[in-house]
Amino acid sequence: MMTRESGGAMLAGIACGVGAGALWGLVFLAPEVVRGFTPLQQAVGRYLAFGALSLILVAPRWRMLAARMTPRLLWALAWLALAGNLFYYVLLVSAVQMGGVAMTSLVVGFLPVAVTIVGSRQAGAVPLRQLAPSLLLCVAGALCIGWQAVVMPGPGPVATRLLGFACAVGALISWTAFAIGNNHWLRRQDDMPAQDWNLLIGLATGCQALLFLPVVLWLGLGRHDAAAWTQFTTVSVAVALLASIVGNALWNRASRLLPLTMVGQMILFETAFALLYGFAWEARWPTGLESAAFLLVVLSVVSCIAAHRRPVAGLVTTA
Known part of the structure; x- marks a missing residue:
């Protein structure tokens, strides 16, 4: 059965997951707040700020961390930074601007299904059949939002919304690869503080953002006044600090x-x-379908927690 220590670790993990979700949700709102800036500008701005903050925070321990750098680890940091940060965020901002917050969050919301299916193949994982109720509830919730955000009439031409949908699917694929890869490398570096690992990814992303800066300048910065640039800088730093750090x-x-x-x-x-956050920004209450989706999401998570509390044959933990 589950020990008190393992139960406490699970509760702490859930609390951290909820907190991360609350901060990451801001990422979907930011593109609406600074809509006048392109997806690449927003991505480069956010990750230049993330890289700078990471450099400041990791500086006291840099010599110790640098001694651990191997070519394989550097390659892992590079592809995780590209897949989970720059590439993902360009696609996500594009999806929000063309398809809206609801549609984008719906598509990215399928990530738990993909990650759970992959995770069920790990040794000692809860069998997929025990997670079936959770996955079915997740899909049902996604279908509710999908009908509301994609099928029902909405603003903008259909072609633009479909392109936004395609960008959201690309963001989902990118984030799935990052979530699985990041989990793998975190477990391989189990003696490294999680925050140090995050800051190393921040440094890698900041370097990549610097490489993309000439492209942003070549494409043009657009016509924005001082107030718009101040807002853009504030949003970039806030998202970097709250979401990325x-x-x-x-x-x-x-x-x-x-x-x-x-x-x-x-x-x-x-x-x-x-x-x-999207409902608050649009100053409206959720529709019936959106409310049903929220309920299904909550039930999905609760049923997943229940599945992990049940003993698995051959993998019973004793007190």
Whole structure:
């Protein structure tokens, strides 16, 4: 049966997952706040700020961390930074601007299904059949939002919304690769503080953002007044600090405390908070379908927690 220590670790992991979701949900709202800036400008701005903050925070321990750098680890940091940060965020901003917050958060909300299916193949994981109720509830909630955000009439030409949908699917694929890869490398570096790992990814992303800066300048910065640039800078730094520094630190902590199948379910909170922030920004209450989706998301997470509390044959933990 589950020990008191393992139960405490699970509760701490869930709390970290919820906190990360609440902060990550802001990422879906930011593109609306600075809509006048292109997806690449927003991505480069956010990750230049993330890289700068990471450099400041990691500086006291840099010599110790630098001694651990191997070509394989540097390659892992590079592809995780590209897949989970720059590439993902360009696609996400494009999806929000063309398809809206609800549609984008819906598509990215399928991430728990993909991560859970992959995680169920790990040794010692809860069998997929025990997670079936949670996955079915997740899909039902996604279908509710999908009908509301994609099928029902909405603003903008259909072609633009379809392109936004395609960008959201690309963001989902990118984030799935990052979530699985990041979990793998976190467990391989189990003696490294999760925050240090996050800051190393921040440094890698900041370097990549610097490489993309000439492209942004070549494409043009557009016509923005001082107030717009001030708002853009504020949003970039705020998202970098809250989502990339604090949110990622909470997520890495959750990834170490929870099994991969359950980590995937925690990502549902990002979807829920993104929708809540979107409703607040649009100054409206959720529709019936959106309310039903929220309920289904909550039930999905609760049923997943229940599945992990049941003993698995051959893998029973004793007090």
